Amino acid sequence: AADPASLTRREFTYLHPSGQERILGMSVSPLVVPGTGTVGAIYNFQDLTDEKRREAEYRAKDRMATLGRLSAAIAHEIRNPLASIAGSVKLLEPLAHLDEDQAKLIAIVSRESDRLNKLISDFLAYSRPQRFEFADVDLVNLLEETLLLVEHHPMFGPGCRLERKFPPRPVVAHVDADKMRQVFWNICDNSLKAMPEGGVLRASIEDESRRGTRGHIRVSLSDTGRGFTSEQLEKLFEPFQPGFSNGTGLGLAIVYQIIEGHRGRIRVESEPGKGSQFLIDLPRAPKA
Structure with missing residues (x-):
């Protein structure tokens, strides 16, 4: 056996009987008996899961803030020459005598210029501070409105199913x-794109304040889709990350930004091939 005096602090992953992964810290100190010396070791274990998650959230927040400032500066620099290119193409199009192929190429340049300009506009809007208009809102009704739209989503086919688990009373x-x-829609849209062959989208709301957890409400949106790797999870809420969407790549980045603006929390539990669960904690409306 190793000499306890030589052992240092270790961290390791532990699979809880509930199936949840926990991160444990272990420190070892020698058990010394006066006059005898070291007779054994004292092992101290500490659950570091929440601490590690907070550290990861802080790192992600700092990384996203830096990325946002840098990308906004780059976007401004790109936008001006792009506008010149798009404007020049539109001016030249009616003046030049173009054959069919040339006209198609001009149309492609014009269309792609407009697409890139929209992408830059969306990102600049994302990089600016958001303005919020807060009110006391029943989340059950709000989420139901979104799910009604989801049921009419082009990707919500015969193989898709919605499951709801809501309290019988309003959750304000x-x-x-x-x-x-927008948060609910972006997450549901991502889930549908993660289930191209169909699957189950589950939505639930629980008033966690009834358990004495600082007056928060837990919203859960989960799917049975492709899931994310640990590498994808680490950067999931950063802009322009590759995923299931063919859009601007800002959907989940905007979700994170909005939840931060609400002083809430969002985390994702996922494994490749086993789907994903988005867990959102929001502040409960203060009692009158």
Whole structure:
């Protein structure tokens, strides 16, 4: 056996009987008996899971802030010459005598210029501070409105199913209703794209304040889709990350930004091939 005096602090992953992965810290100190010396070791274990998650959240927040500032500066630099190119093409198009192939090429340049300009506009809007209009809102009704739209989504085919688990009473949170609709929609849209062959999208709301957890409300949106790797999870809420969407790549980055603006928390539990679960904690409406 190793000499206890030579052992240092270790960290390792532990699979809880519930199936949840926990991160444990272990420190070892020698058990010394006066006059005898070291007779054994004292092992001390500490659950570091929440601490490690907070550290990861802080790192992600700092990384996203830096990335946002840098990308906004680059976007401004790209936008001006792009506008010149798009404007020049539109001016030249009616003046030049173009054959069919040339006209198609001009149309492609014009269309792609407009697409890139929209992408830059969306990103600049994302990089600016958001303005919120908070009110006391029933999250059950708000999420139901989103799910109604989801059921009419082009990708919600015969193989897709929605499951709901909502309290029978209103669950009121202090939120910006329009922005929370965007959060719910972006997550559900991502889930549908993760289940191209169909699957189950589950939505639930639970008033965690009834358990004495600082007056928060837990919203859960989960799917049975492709899931994410640990590498994808680490950068999931950063802009322009490759994923299931063919859009701007800002959907989940905007979700994170909005939840931060609500002083809430969002985390994702996922494994490749086993789907994903988005867990959102929002502040409960203060009692009158």
